[in-house]
Amino acid sequence: MNTNEQGDQQANAERTFIAASKALGRWLVRTACFAVVLSLGYYGLVSLRRAEPPAPPEVELTPEQQIAAVKDEMVQRAERLLEDFPDSVDPMVLMGDVVVSQGDFPQAMIWWEKARTQDPNRLDVYEKLASFAYDTDAFEESVAWGRKALAIDANVPGIHHQIARSLAPLGRDEEVIAEAEAELVLSPESWRSYFLLGQAHWRLRDYDKARAAYLKVIELRPDHTKAHYGLFNVCRRMKRLDEAKRYMDRFKALDERNKVQTQRYDEVMTDLNRFAMNLTTLCVQAHRLYRDAGDMEQAEALLQRAIALYPRNIAHLEMLVELYRTDRRIPEALSVCERIEAIDPNNVPCHLNKGNLSMRLERFDDAQRAFQQAMARAPEHWAGYQGLARLYLWSGRNVPETPALAERALALNPSASNHFVLAWACKETGDLERAVSALERALELDPTNAKYRAVYENVLKERTVN
Numbered sequence: 016m017n018t019n020e021q022g023d024q025q026a027n028a029e030r031t032f033i034a035a036s037k038a039l040g041r042w043l044v045r046t047a048c049f050a051v052v053l054s055l056g057y058y059g060l061v062s063l064r065r066a067e068p069p070a071p072p073e074v075e076l077t078p079e080q081q082i083a084a085v086k087d088e089m090v091q092r093a094e095r096l097l098e099d100f101p102d103s104v105d106p107m108v109l110m111g112d113v114v115v116s117q118g119d120f121p122q123a124m125i126w127w128e129k130a131r132t133q134d135p136n137r138l139d140v141y142e143k144l145a146s147f148a149y150d151t152d153a154f155e156e157s158v159a160w161g162r163k164a165l166a167i168d169a170n171v172p173g174i175h176h177q178i179a180r181s182l183a184p185l186g187r188d189e190e191v192i193a194e195a196e197a198e199l200v201l202s203p204e205s206w207r208s209y210f211l212l213g214q215a216h217w218r219l220r221d222y223d224k225a226r227a228a229y230l231k232v233i234e235l236r237p238d239h240t241k242a243h244y245g246l247f248n249v250c251r252r253m254k255r256l257d258e259a260k261r262y263m264d265r266f267k268a269l270d271e272r273n274k275v276q277t278q279r280y281d282e283v284m285t286d287l288n289r290f291a292m293n294l295t296t297l298c299v300q301a302h303r304l305y306r307d308a309g310d311m312e313q314a315e316a317l318l319q320r321a322i323a324l325y326p327r328n329i330a331h332l333e334m335l336v337e338l339y340r341t342d343r344r345i346p347e348a349l350s351v352c353e354r355i356e357a358i359d360p361n362n363v364p365c366h367l368n369k370g371n372l373s374m375r376l377e378r379f380d381d382a383q384r385a386f387q388q389a390m391a392r393a394p395e396h397w398a399g400y401q402g403l404a405r406l407y408l409w410s411g412r413n414v415p416e417t418p419a420l421a422e423r424a425l426a427l428n429p430s431a432s433n434h435f436v437l438a439w440a441c442k443e444t445g446d447l448e449r450a451v452s453a454l455e456r457a458l459e460l461d462p463t464n465a466k467y468r469a470v471y472e473n474v475l476k477e478r479t480v481n
Contacts, residue, residue, distance in 0.1 A: 078285070078286075082287050085291055086117055086290060089116070089117070089293060089294050092317075093113045094110075096109060096304065099304075100304060100308075103304070104133050104134045104137055105304055107127075107130035107133070108130045108137070108139065109300055109301065111123040111124075111126035111127040111143070112143075112296075113293075113297060114126065115147070116290070116293045120147070123147070127147075141161070141164035144160040145157045145160035145164065145174075145178075146177065148160060154182070155181075157178075158178055158181045158182060158185075161177050165178075172198070172205075175197040175198035176211070178194045179191045179194035179198065179208065180211060182194065183214065189215075191212075191215040192216070195209075195212045195215070196208075199212075206231070206235040206239065209228050209229075209231040210229070210232050210239070210245075212228035213228035213245050214245070217248070222249050222253050226249045226250065229245045229249065233246070240266060240270055243265045243266040244263075247259050291324050292325075294320075294321075295324050295331075298317045299317070299334065302314040302321075302334070314338060318331060318334055318335050327358050329362065329365075332354060333355065333364065333365075336348045336352055336355075336368055339351065340372065345372055346376065348368075348372050349373065352365050352368050352369045352372065361392055363389050363393045363398075366386070366389040366399075367385070367386070367389050367399065370385035370389065370406065373385060374405070374409060379406065382406050383406060385402075386403040386406060396427065397424040397425075397427035397430075400420045400421070400423040400424040400427070401420070401421065401424040401436055404417045404421045404424065404436050407420070408439050414440075414443050414444060415444060418440040418441060418444055420440070421433065421436045421439075422437060424436065424437075430460065431456075431457045431467070434456045434457035434460065437449075438450040438453035438474070439470075441453060442474060447474060447478045448478070451471070451475065454467060454470060454474060457471075458471060
């Protein structure tokens with residue numbers, strides 16, 4: 016091969032790698048917006064963390080009129096779902112939720128039974144039936160529904176716990192312990208199941224095990240009032256009187272705080288607020304049906320209705336960001352991110368989304384600021400470092416800084432995508448050997464990724480030419 020042919024082959028490999036890298040980069044930008052949110056854990060989606068009154072209506076109505084209007088709207092929206100999705104079980108389940116929230120328990124049972132008949136493997140219906148039976152003191156029936164749910168899928172978290180709490184009032188404590196322990200295999204940090212264990216061991220007078228279970232509760236939930244009271248009783252029986260006094264003192268302090276919080280909650284959580292929250296939940300669930308059916312207009316309208324009721328609910332605003340992003344309405348998605356930032360300037364997913372969305376609009380300065388904000392607020396999370404590395408590689412700015420950023424992201428999260436970004440950074444800075452190594456690791460973690468494979472093969476060709 017002569018020098019010119021080698022140069023042409025190297026140039027072609029270079030162009031192919033850049034094209035493939037940027038294609039994968041575009042995919043990373045598109046998917047990163049909410050993938051990072053789901054991966055953030057502590058920094059994940061923010062739901063209604065405290066009771067807040069819904070936004071006031073445009074026309075002045077009495078509280079009773081407002082409640083009636085909200086209840087009517089819920090029924091109308093549920094009926095519209097039944098019309099628009101006649102072959103789906105979801106509207107039946109939601110209609111059951113609506114009528115039970117309005118106190119019509121027999122009608123709710125009819126809708127849930129109808130859904131179960133149409134889809135016998137619909138787990139959430141069994142869970143609703145089990146929970147409803149428990150709430151109406153039909154404990155044996157609740158256990159039976161739970162057992163049927165387990166027959167469909169024994170590895171779903173929450174079902175063993177539901178059975179355990181239904182068995183407790185029946186005095187079947189050995190079974191309570193067995194079910195709670197089965198739940199803890201699936202959900203090792205289920206403080207609720209540890210609390211049931213503590214109660215069951217207490218009733219069986221196995222005080223050592225009761226104490227151990229209650230201690231686990233307050234390890235996972237330090238402000239659990241009843242667990243402190245349980246520890247007081249257990250330690251008193253075990254003659255650990257100093258320890259019992261300490262737990263009683265803590266119980267009294269927590270109990271007093273809870274009374275204040277309950278009073279504040281009751282002042283805000285009026286009947287109107289309860290029904291408004293139920294309507295909000297219905298709108299959010301309904302928007303998913305329309306979104307999945309491709310009706311973005313109706314999905315957006317439902318989300319906007321939920322947001323109109325609770326304008327500061329960040330979780331719903333983030334859903335709207337994702338809806339706009341999926342619908343390729345990037346400027347609108349970015350505008351909603353700015354609303355989220357105004358509510359919570361420390362919201363890390365918001366800054367990550369702003370960075371990714373700004374990249375798609377080629378607003379590189381804005382993207383850089385957003386990723387740097389995410390890094391400053393969550394220095395131990397990988398997404399900000401990866402985002403900034405991708406930005407520099409994509410825009411061609413500060414490329415020499417990208418290997419260090421990619422390495423930091425990789426150290427925090429050794430994922431396939433982080434290995435790929437490191438490979439991209441190494442390629443752009445001339446370290447082909449390390450790029451090959453990083454791509455090989457990415458393919459080990461994600462062997463079916465066609466884009467990783469294409470980039471890997473192009474880098475191998477370029478290394479051979481060199």
